[in-house]
Amino acid sequence: MAEEETLPPLDPAGLGAYFALIEVSSLLRHTVEQQLLDAGDLSYVQFQLLATLGDAPDGSRRMTELADGVVYSRSGLTYQVGLLEKAGLVTRGPSADDDRGVTVSITEAGRDVLAKVFPGHIDVLRQLFLAPLARKDIESLARILTDVRDHMRTVPPRSAKPRRKSG
Template identity: 80%
Template sequence: MHQPADPGPLSPDELGAYFALIEVGSLLRHTVEQQLRDASDLSYVQFQLLATLGDAADGSLRMTDLADGVVYSRSGLTYQVGLLEQAGLVTRRPSTEDERSVVVSVTDAGREVLATVFPGHVAVLRQLLLEPLSSDDVAGLARVLGTVRDHMRAVPPRSAKPRRRRAVSGDTLPPQG
């Protein structure tokens, strides 16, 4: 990402927007995490993984695509998927298109957990985030945050960047997926 040598200070509006975003994110995440624990003993990340898989066309994604979607490290993702697999909420299998890739799929039990969690999750979102906003405000927020998200996604998150493996001789091999 290109950064100017001296970007200068943030304006009061820029600083206020940044701090409001940080505080809103923290307050919302805290309440969502509590709701997820109470409803299903899921962590925030585990919910993100299940919801992302549940939203996929066939309920399956490659691990690298899943990591990119939730912006999570590969090692952390492997650990969290392992916990979900032990609980019977997802399965893992080698990809049929690329033997180096692993595909994660949500199970029927995983879909049942999502169905249990979503009503409370939606209630929290409505109460904390959406209730004080008009429908025009919600549309504007979606537009603004979508623009920022798309800008930030133009530079892939670290979890989505190809890894380079070192060969025994020290030469590098092509990126692994």
Template identity: 75%
Template sequence: MTEESASLDPDELGAYFALIEVSSLLRHAVELQLKDAGDLSYVQFQLLATLGDSPAGSKRMTDLADGVVYSRSGLTHQAGLLEAAGLVTRAPSVDDERSVTVTITDAGRARLAAVFPGHIEVLKKMFLAPLRHDDVESLGRSLSLVRDHMRATPPRSAAPRRRRGR
């Protein structure tokens, strides 16, 4: 690796630091809003929103973990908390008995409906307010390119499990 390839130019470095800071500031505000409005963590909201957006309201745990880029064990814990709260159900998959399917309940949909107005308000106020419509379109295109490039490599939840003791 050359010194040139191991460094970033000022624009690249600035874009990276801006992305990190924006992401941190926005996530913090969203987490506060979700906790206040619905007693949900950020990951729990992602899970409920993903399930709520799914035509059947269900997804396999592995697919959920890949979608929200969360570890299998962490997702199992979060799904357990949501199930204990009556917001989702878990059952063996009809397609593969080794898999677990998570389904959003009516209470889960109601919780989503309760947090969405405030969630949208935070996004508009903190993230979208300083941008023009063409800025949003450009940002969306740029971030989609990066996301698609990153998604070309399987997410960590899809990586083979290591055997204990090795």
């Protein structure tokens, strides 16, 4: 309970920040999803997966790491990776570190799709999200959101939690 006592009260400013964040997030995601669909026939999650793999030094990540990074359920991730694999944008194979693990790797076709959607994606971010902000505001927002994200990441991700046993 000591931690709760140190938290600031949920006042109108806190609620206003929360509701503004929710609305900004929804508006931005809607526009980004439309751009990704139009430019590369990708869902938002599929783009996140490809971008994450594209940023990896060897173009590969374990399924568990992907689920943690994009905050997606194991079953949902398996389905999305299956769609990307069927489209030839990723491959799946056994993990070199763990016989039970699965590694996902981006293909050249996947990199090509990323290259195709990225310019429009950046344009959406610049025009819709960053345009009304001064440089110092962008830096402050980045710092604040990083602090919040890092705090939220202290809770174990869903993919690390034990599975419920079916009974």
